[in-house]
Amino acid sequence: MKAKFLVPLFLFFVLIGFLAYGLGLNPREVPSPLVGKPAPQFQLAKLDAPDTYFGLEDMRGKVWLLNVWASWCVSCRQEHPVLVELQRSGLVPVVGLNYKDTLDAAKGWLRDYGNPYVVNVVDMDGRVGIDYGVYGTPETFLIDQDGIIRYKHIGPLNRDAVRNVLLPKIAELTRAG
Amino acid sequence: MIAELGHLALILALVLSLVQATVPLVGANRNRLALMAVGRPAAQGQLLFIVFAYVCLTWTFITSDFSVALAASNSHTATPLIYKITGVWGNHEGSLVLWAMSLSLWTVAVTIFSRNLPEPFMARVLGVLGWISAGFLSFTLVTSNPFHRLIPAVAEGRDLNPLLQDPGMIIHPPLLYMGYVGFAVAFAFAIAALLTGRMDAAWARWSRPWTTIAWVFLTAGIAVGSGWAYYELGWGGWWFWDPVENASFMPWLLGTALMHSLAVTEKRGAFRSWTILLAISTFSMSLLGTFLVRSGVITSVHAFATDPTRGLYILALLVLVIGVSLVLFAWRAPKLSGGGTFSLASRESSLLANNVLLAVATGAVMLGTLYPLFLDALNLGKISVGPPYFEATFVPLMTPVVILMMVGPFVRWKNDDINRIMRRLSVSLIVSIALGLGAAVLIGHVTWRTVLGLSLAAWVLIASIKLLMGRMADRQGASAGARMRGIPASWWGMWLAHLGIGIFIIGVTMVESIDQHVDMKMRPGQTAQLAGYTFTFRSVEGVQGPNFDAARATIDVARGERHMTTLTPEKRLYHAQQMPMTEVSIHVRPLRDVYVSLGDRLEDGSWLVSLYYKPFISWIWVGCILMGLGGIFAAADRRYRKLAERRVAAGALQQTT
Numbered sequence: 001m002k003a004k005f006l007v008p009l010f011l012f013f014v015l016i017g018f019l020a021y022g023l024g025l026n027p028r029e030v031p032s033p034l035v036g037k038p039a040p041q042f043q044l045a046k047l048d049a050p051d052t053y054f055g056l057e058d059m060r061g062k063v064w065l066l067n068v069w070a071s072w073c074v075s076c077r078q079e080h081p082v083l084v085e086l087q088r089s090g091l092v093p094v095v096g097l098n099y100k101d102t103l104d105a106a107k108g109w110l111r112d113y114g115n116p117y118v119v120n121v122v123d124m125d126g127r128v129g130i131d132y133g134v135y136g137t138p139e140t141f142l143i144d145q146d147g148i149i150r151y152k153h154i155g156p157l158n159r160d161a162v163r164n165v166l167l168p169k170i171a172e173l174t175r176a177g
Numbered sequence: 178m179i180a181e182l183g184h185l186a187l188i189l190a191l192v193l194s195l196v197q198a199t200v201p202l203v204g205a206n207r208n209r210l211a212l213m214a215v216g217r218p219a220a221q222g223q224l225l226f227i228v229f230a231y232v233c234l235t236w237t238f239i240t241s242d243f244s245v246a247l248a249a250s251n252s253h254t255a256t257p258l259i260y261k262i263t264g265v266w267g268n269h270e271g272s273l274v275l276w277a278m279s280l281s282l283w284t285v286a287v288t289i290f291s292r293n294l295p296e297p298f299m300a301r302v303l304g305v306l307g308w309i310s311a312g313f314l315s316f317t318l319v320t321s322n323p324f325h326r327l328i329p330a331v332a333e334g335r336d337l338n339p340l341l342q343d344p345g346m347i348i349h350p351p352l353l354y355m356g357y358v359g360f361a362v363a364f365a366f367a368i369a370a371l372l373t374g375r376m377d378a379a380w381a382r383w384s385r386p387w388t389t390i391a392w393v394f395l396t397a398g399i400a401v402g403s404g405w406a407y408y409e410l411g412w413g414g415w416w417f418w419d420p421v422e423n424a425s426f427m428p429w430l431l432g433t434a435l436m437h438s439l440a441v442t443e444k445r446g447a448f449r450s451w452t453i454l455l456a457i458s459t460f461s462m463s464l465l466g467t468f469l470v471r472s473g474v475i476t477s478v479h480a481f482a483t484d485p486t487r488g489l490y491i492l493a494l495l496v497l498v499i500g501v502s503l504v505l506f507a508w509r510a511p512k513l514s515g516g517g518t519f520s521l522a523s524r525e526s527s528l529l530a531n532n533v534l535l536a537v538a539t540g541a542v543m544l545g546t547l548y549p550l551f552l553d554a555l556n557l558g559k560i561s562v563g564p565p566y567f568e569a570t571f572v573p574l575m576t577p578v579v580i581l582m583m584v585g586p587f588v589r590w591k592n593d594d595i596n597r598i599m600r601r602l603s604v605s606l607i608v609s610i611a612l613g614l615g616a617a618v619l620i621g622h623v624t625w626r627t628v629l630g631l632s633l634a635a636w637v638l639i640a641s642i643k644l645l646m647g648r649m650a651d652r653q654g655a656s657a658g659a660r661m662r663g664i665p666a667s668w669w670g671m672w673l674a675h676l677g678i679g680i681f682i683i684g685v686t687m688v689e690s691i692d693q694h695v696d697m698k699m700r701p702g703q704t705a706q707l708a709g710y711t712f713t714f715r716s717v718e719g720v721q722g723p724n725f726d727a728a729r730a731t732i733d734v735a736r737g738e739r740h741m742t743t744l745t746p747e748k749r750l751y752h753a754q755q756m757p758m759t760e761v762s763i764h765v766r767p768l769r770d771v772y773v774s775l776g777d778r779l780e781d782g783s784w785l786v787s788l789y790y791k792p793f794i795s796w797i798w799v800g801c802i803l804m805g806l807g808g809i810f811a812a813a814d815r816r817y818r819k820l821a822e823r824r825v826a827a828g829a830l831q832q833t834t
Contacts, residue, residue, distance in 0.1 A: 005510050008454060009503035012461075016496055018547065019468065021554040023488045045698075050779035100757065102750070103780070124777035124785075125759055127412060 034149045039066070039141065040131035047098055047106055047120035054095075054121050056147055063173045065094045065166075066141040067117070067157075068129060070101040071109040073137040079156035083116035086162060092170050096120035099129050099137055142166065144173045180245050183233025184324040190226035190277070191314040193219050197284075197307030201300035205372075213296050216303030217288045223310065224281040231278055234323055235265050244330030247271060247323050253336035253753045255724040263347045264337040269471065269487075270323035272350060276467070277313050279351070279358040280306065287362055287387070294383060301369035302362075309361055312494045320487045336724060336753030345405030353398030353425060357463040359391025360428060363435065364460035367453045368502055371509045376453060381443035384456070386812045388439060389670075392432045393808035399425050400801035411759035411774040413694065413789045415797060418567040423546045424466030427539050431459040434535040436811075437528050445590060447518075447525055450510040451532070457506060461499045462539070468495055469546070520592040527585040534578045541570040572626070579633045579682070582675055583640035587647075605643060609636035622690040630686030637679025641672060667814035674807025681800025687793035694790070696776075700783040708790035710771060711735045715743075717784065725749040727760070730775045730784065734764060746775040746786075770794050 034040070043055040067083065069076040083094060096117035098106045101124065110120070123129055132141065142151040151169055153161060197219035204212025234247070238261045243249040251264045251271070265271040284306045291299065317323070340346075366384040370376045402425070407415040416422065435455040442452045468491045519525035545566050587601055613632025617623045648668065649660050697705050699714040706712075715731040727749040734741045747760035761774040769792045776785030 005450070005507040008458070009500070009507055012499055012503055015547075016492065016500075018551055018554050019492055019495075022550040023492065045777075045779050045785070051781040051783070102757065103777070122777065124757060125411060125774075130412070 034133060034141075035152055037149060039143050039147050039149045040128070042121070042123075042128040042131070044097075044121035044123055044128060047096070047103065047110075047122050050103070050122065054119055059093075059095065059143065060147060061145050062093060063142070063144050063170055065092055066097055066132075066143060067094050068097045068099050068132070068134050068137050068139045068141075070099045070137050071105040072101065075156040076138045077113070079138055079158070080113050080116070082157045082159060082162060084114050085159075087116035091167065093118040097128065097132075098122050098124075099134065100124060100126045140166075142169060142173075179233050179236050180242070180324040180326065183230040183237075184322070186226040186230040186233065187274070187314065187318060187324075190223045190230065190281075191311060191318060193223040193226065194307050194310040194314055197223065197303055198311050199304070199307075201307075202304035205297045205300040205304070208297070210296060213300035216300050216307070219307070220281070220284045220288055220303055224278075224285045227274070227278045227281045227314075231265075231274055234271060234274060235262055237324075238262065238265055241334060242330075243332070243334050244327055246325045246327040249327050249331050249334045251335070251337050253334040253724060255752065256334075256336055256342070257723050259347060260337055260342045263341070263350075266350050267337050267341045267346070270317070270321045270325075272354075273313065273317045273321055274323055275350065275354055276358060277310060277317060279354045280310050280313065280361055282355075283359055283362050283387075283391075284310070287365075291383060298369050298373055298375070301372050302365045305365035305368045306361060309365075309498060312498065316487075316490050316494065320490050334753070336751065339725070339749070339751040339754065339756050339758045340409060342724075342751075343405060343409050345401055345409065349398060349401040349405055351398075352394050352401060356391055356393075356395025356398050357425070357428060357466065359387065359394055360432060360435075360456075360460040360463050362387040362391065363456045364502070367456035368505065371453065371502075371505045374509065374512070376449050376513055378443050378446055381439045381452065385436070385439050385443060388432065388436055388456075389808050389812040392429070392436055393805050393812070395425065395429050395432060396801060396805045396808065399429060400798055400805070404798055407794070408761055408763060408772075411761050412787070413692075413772055413774075413791060415688075415794070418545070418564045420546050421466075421470050423542050424462075424469045427542055427546075428459055428462040428466060430535050430539040430542070431455060431462055434532045434539075435459050438532050441525055441528050445519070445525060448529065448532075449513045450506075451529075453510060454506060455532070455536075457499070457502045458536075461495075461502075464491075464495050464498060465543075467491060519590070522588065522593045522595045522598065524585055524588045524590045524593075527581050527588055531578050531581050531585070534574055534581075538571060538574045538578070541574060542567065545570070572629070576629065576633065579637065579678065582678065583637055583644075586644055586671065586675075587640075601643075602640070605639045606636065609633075609639055612639075617690075620687070620691050624690070627686055627690040630682055630689070634679045634682040634686065637675060637682065641676045641679065644672060665814055666810045670807040670809070670811030670814070672807070673810060674804045677800045677803025677805075677807060679800070680796050680803060684793045684796030684798075684800060688791055688797070692789065692791050692794075695788050697786045697788065698779065698783050699786045705786075705788060707788045709736060710741070710790065711737075712773070712786075712788055714784070714786065717778075720747065722749065724753065725751045725758075728775070728778065730786070732762075732773055732786070734771055734773075741771075744771070744773045746773045748775045748777065765795060767795065768793060 039056055041056050043053050046052050046054050065086075086092065087094060094117050096119070098120050101122075103122065106120070106122070110117075126134070132139075138156055140153040140157055141149050142153075144150050150173060151166070153166070157166070197216055200219070201213050201216035204210070204215070236242075237245040237248045238252045239258065241248065241252060241254045241261075243252075247268060247270055251268050252261050256264065266275045284303065287302060287306070288299075294302070363384050366380065366387070370380045402422070403415045406417065407413065435452070438448050438452040438455050441448050468488070471487055471491055584598065584602060588598055610632045612635040613628050613630075614623075616631045616635070617627045620627075648664055649657065651660075655663070693708045695705070695707050699705060701714055701716050704711055704713045711734070713733040713735070715733060717728050717730045720727045720729045727747040729745050729747045732744045732746070734744060742764040744762035744764060746762040749758045749760055750756070751758060759774045759776070761772060763773075764771040769790060772789035772791055774787045776787060778784050
């Protein structure tokens with residue numbers, strides 16, 4: 001048996017090792033490649049005033065959160081109280097990106113559960129969501145004064161994540177700015 | 178009751194697959210014809226049971242039997258019949274049954290069309306296919322039973338994902354699966370060759386038509402899938418380097434290499450161990466693709482619901498199938514002698530170079546697809562890899578492939594004169610570059626990628642014409658028609674497929690270079706301009722579909738004063754899943770598509786509308802159709818089939834010892 005004919009087998013087992021290990025990992029934890037990069041531009045209709053548009057430029061100079069949500073999303077409801085608390089604290093403005101939703105359902109949701117957003121924009125066919133690499137709702141982006149994405153949270157926000165991750169980062173960015 | 182019958186049939190199919198996997202192999206080992214002969218009826222009976230199970234499953238969808246969990250989650254009473262039928266494979270469990278059914282169809286096709294194979298060889302081929310079938314049937318039954326009952330039954334189903342309710346999705350999965358799974362035949366032939374020790378020209382000849390047909394299916398499946406993405410996803414893209422797309426592209430690349438390598442092994446006896454390795458790796462890529470899609474190690478917009486036990490099961494299957502074949506390869510392949518020798522300037526060299534480049538390209542795609550996983554596993558951080566990586570690695574790798582692809586047919590086997598080739602082709606090469614540059618200037622988009630793409634396309638077209646003229650010149654005197662008919666089908670196949678790549682490159686380059694797109698807010702009566710076309714937004718009306726409501730816009734498209742067409746894009750809301758969907762409307766012309774998708778209605782009564790101008794995009798699919806046709810021609814070459822039969826008969830005589 002010549003050694004070179006064992007090479008494919010060897011490579012295969014290396015691959016299998018990775019694949020086996022990969023089964024135990026959570027691919028949903030992949031952070032956005034956009035972290036550290038300028039947030040993709042968008043110009044979308046506002047939920048409550050669809051004839052007016054709102055875009056990235058309108059938040060320039062502020063540290064803010066972009067929260068991707070939808071009324072059909074169950075885990076969005078789970079994170080909702082956390083967003084409401086965040087809004088009451090006044091520590092950071094949250095812009096909602098209403099993703100692949102219907103206007104009536106989205107408005108009904110905000111009426112029923114409270115509106116933690118300074119403004120909501122409508123991304124009904126999900127194109128902006130694609131630019132932002134949204135895997136699923138909810139996702140939250142932390143964007144700084146210069147429009148650079150600083151952090152991405154996939155899945156529902158909880159109090160721990162806000163207190164231990166988001167707020168320290170926000171404080172740091174605000175100081176730096 | 179129907180569901181239980183289907184379940185039982187699937188279990189019986191598993192039993193038969195185990196018979197097929199063991200008895201013929203034992204027979205071949207002990208040289209007992211009676212045992213070897215068991216393979217065929219076992220394979221055919223297996224097909225019968227799988228088809229029966231499949232029909233049962235379809236029946237639960239058609240009759241809206243929502244006590245079956247799969248039908249309840251993927252169908253709805255109001256779903257149109259055709260989507261009830263296709264809904265069967267629009268999910269994990271059903272698509273596995275489709276996988277098993279394709280494999281079984283291929284196996285039975287082998288028992289019918291390769292009747293003339295020597296019995297011990299056939300027994301081993303069927304044995305190998307039996308093991309694969311047993312693996313997938315048991316996977317289905319153990320981890321993903323499609324007939325699982327939902328008790329109590331639900332009143333209404335959740336409906337098939339609206340994205341999949343589309344004519345393209347009716348044929349895309351079966352084509353893709355036939356392609357994926359078809360490489361199992363080439364794989365089984367390779368393993369049988371390793372087991373018997375006969376890895377000669379005859380073996381290559383037997384494998385060739387099977388490999389080519391599988392490749393045709395895969396080509397068609399990928400093309401239909403990308404066409405579906407283009408008009409159904411509503412944002413005008415056609416390829417996204419998504420992991421699941423890559424999973425089908427990797428076997429395609431290796432399958433392409435395998436087809437060419439088999440040709441060399443058949444004609445010249447060279448590259449034998451490389452061909453065997455390619456046959457193993459191509460099917461391994463099919464399995465790897467299945468693993469990636471089913472296990473959830475990689476996130477993708479395509480991935481169905483995932484489950485770690487399923488991932489583990491497929492991984493075990495991968496280790497068994499690929500691991501065992503690679504061990505066999507390491508053990509048996511060294512005994513192969515090198516085959517015919519050839520010099521640097523020979524058709525063998527050009528084919529070998531392309532083979533290596535295709536294999537490297539496959540590696541690059543695999544690396545990009547699995548890179549996030551590698552880094553994560555090594556604790557080096559988490560990243561995702563996007564289209565820029567693939568474009569940056571793929572273009573430089575494919576450029577020499579396309580150049581060499583047209584050089585190869587001009588070069589003689591075994592040994593040729595470099596100067597002769599240079600004399601024949603250097604002018605064409607220079608003309609191609611000039612044409613590419615000229616065309617880029619003409620469309621007003623002179624970037625190196627556009628020039629490269631258009632030059633490559635010109636090169637393929639010019640070389641194709643030259644090749645045809647050279648071939649026609651072979652028989653002076655006869656009429657042009659007679660001369661064309663005199664050329665064997667396999668040559669036409671090669672010519673068409675290579676021409677198809679040229680057409681494909683034109684489509685890709687033009688779309689990437691000069692497509693135009695604008696998003697507008699429009700009210701009835703308003704007009705918009707794009708690429709010299711005037712779009713007039715006439716009206717929007719409500720429309721009722723079988724399982725959705727839609728708003729349908731009427732948009733007139735004019736060029737100058739001349740009315741071109743009226744487009745009617747829709748925004749649909751599917752009842753069951755409350756999922757909004759964009760139904761685009763496209764005006765297709767040979768040199769361009771005008772593509773309109775309707776966005777959302779804004780409170781003030783205006784609508785968001787996306788307008789696209791897509792030059793030459795149909796050429797992408799025309800190119801794929803030519804490649805597919807080329808494959809069909811190549812597989813159908815009559816002369817070559819006769820030759821194969823003669824050789825098989827001779828081979829059978831030798832084998833009787």
